[in-house]
Amino acid sequence: MGAWAESLELRVPVLNAPMGGVAGGRLAAAVTAAGGLGMIGMGSTATRDGLVRALGDLDGCQRFGVGLVDWVVRQEAGLLDAALDALPVLLSVSFGAELDWVERAQERGILTAVQVPDVDGARRAEDAGVDVIVARGLEGGGHGAPEAPLAELLAPVVAAVERPVLAAGGIATAADVRAALAAGADGVWVGTTFAAAAEALTPAGAKQAMLGAGCDDTVTTRAYDRAFGWPWPERYPARVLRNTFTAAWVDADGADVVGGALDPAFTLDAAGLARLHRAVADDDPSIAPVDAGTGVGSIVDVVPAATIIARLTAGL
Ligand SMILES: Cc1cc2nc3c(=O)[nH]c(=O)nc-3n(C[C@H](O)[C@H](O)[C@H](O)COP(=O)(O)O)c2cc1C
Structure with a gap:
C-alpha cells in the first residue's frame, strides 16, 4: 500500500x-x-x-x-x-x-x-x-x-x-x-x-433502482437543481439515474446533457414541483433524483x- x-x-x-x-x-x-x-x-x-x-x-x-x-x-x-x-x-x-x-x-x-x-x-x-x-x-x-x-x-x-x-x-x-x-x-x-x-x-426504493440500473442508465443534468432552486454553479451538473423526470428535460437522443436542452429559465409549475416533492417523500425513483455514476452498472x-x-x- x-x-x-x-x-x-x-x-x-x-x-x-x-x-x-x-x-x-x-x-x-x-x-x-x-x-x-x-x-x-x-x-x-x-x-x-x-x-x-x-x-x-x-x-x-x-x-x-x-x-x-x-x-x-x-x-x-x-x-x-x-x-x-x-x-x-x-x-x-x-x-x-x-x-x-x-x-x-x-x-x-x-x-x-x-x-x-x-x-x-x-x-x-x-x-x-x-x-x-x-x-x-x-x-x-x-x-x-x-x-x-x-x-x-x-x-x-x-x-x-x-x-x-x-x-x-x-x-x-x-x-x-x-x-x-x-x-x-x-x-x-x-x-x-x-x-x-x-x-x-x-432510501430503499432508490437502492432498488440502483440495483436494476446499467452503466448506460445515468445522465448528467441540471434539471433537479433548477427545479429545487439550488444555486449550483453552471459548471457542476449532477449525474443521476435516468427516469421519467430526466427524460422530460434532456436531449431527445438521450445523450448526456450539460445544459443543452435545458432552458436556462427552466422552472416547474406548482403542480409539477409538488409532484417532485411528493416523489422524494415517497421514495419514488421514477421521478425523484437518484445520484449515481456509471459504476452503478x-x-x-x-x-x-x-x-x-x-x-x-x-x-x-
Ligand atoms: C449519492 C451521491 C451524493 C453525492 N453528494 C456529494 C456531496 O454532498 N458532496 C460532494 O463533495 N460530493 C458528492 N458526491 C460526489 C462524490 O464526491 C464523488 O465525486 C463521486 O461519487 C465519485 O464518483 P462515483 O460516484 O462514480 O464513485 C455525491 C455522489 C453521489 C453518488
Missing part, C-alpha cells in the same frame, strides 16, 4: 466519497472500521444541525472525514464551523473556486481535500496548499464538472502535482481500483458503489460497506 494511506494508518486505500443524504455517520464508521477512511457528506440541503446529527451517528468512531459543498458552506451559517469543531481527519469543500477555508482547517491539524475536474484545478488546489487532490472523472455520480473521463484525467493530474492524488469517478470494481493505483493514484474516493451499501442512508446487491471494501481491494 502507498505511503499516503499508510501515513493515515489506513489498511486499504479507500475512502467513501462524502455524499449528501447518503453518507451519514453509520456509513463513515463502517468504512473506517473496514480499514478505509469513512466520510460524512453534506450536500445541497446541508445544515449545521444535520451535520451534528450525522456526527452523532459515528457511534464513537474517531477517524472520519467530512465533505461539504462550497456554495452551501457560504450560505449555511455555522456549517463550516461545526465541521472544523468536529476535528475530522480530512475535510473537503468541493465545487467552488475559493479555497479560503483550507488554512482554517490546517490550523487545527485537519487535512484538506478538493475534487478537481482538470489539471488547472489540481494546480490551483496545490498552490492554495490543499493536502490531497481528488481527480474526479466525468463518470462520477452526483455533482461534478463532467470534463474528462478518469482514464484521461488521472495520469496528467498525478504528473502535474506533488501532493497525493485520489481517483474518483466510476470506480466500482477491484480492476478499477488497480487501474487507478497503477496510474499513480494514492487511493480511491468511491461514491456510487457505497451509496447502495447497507449502512448508506439511501456493477452494483448487484445491497451489502455492508466492509463487503464492498473487500471486493474493491481483492487481490491488492
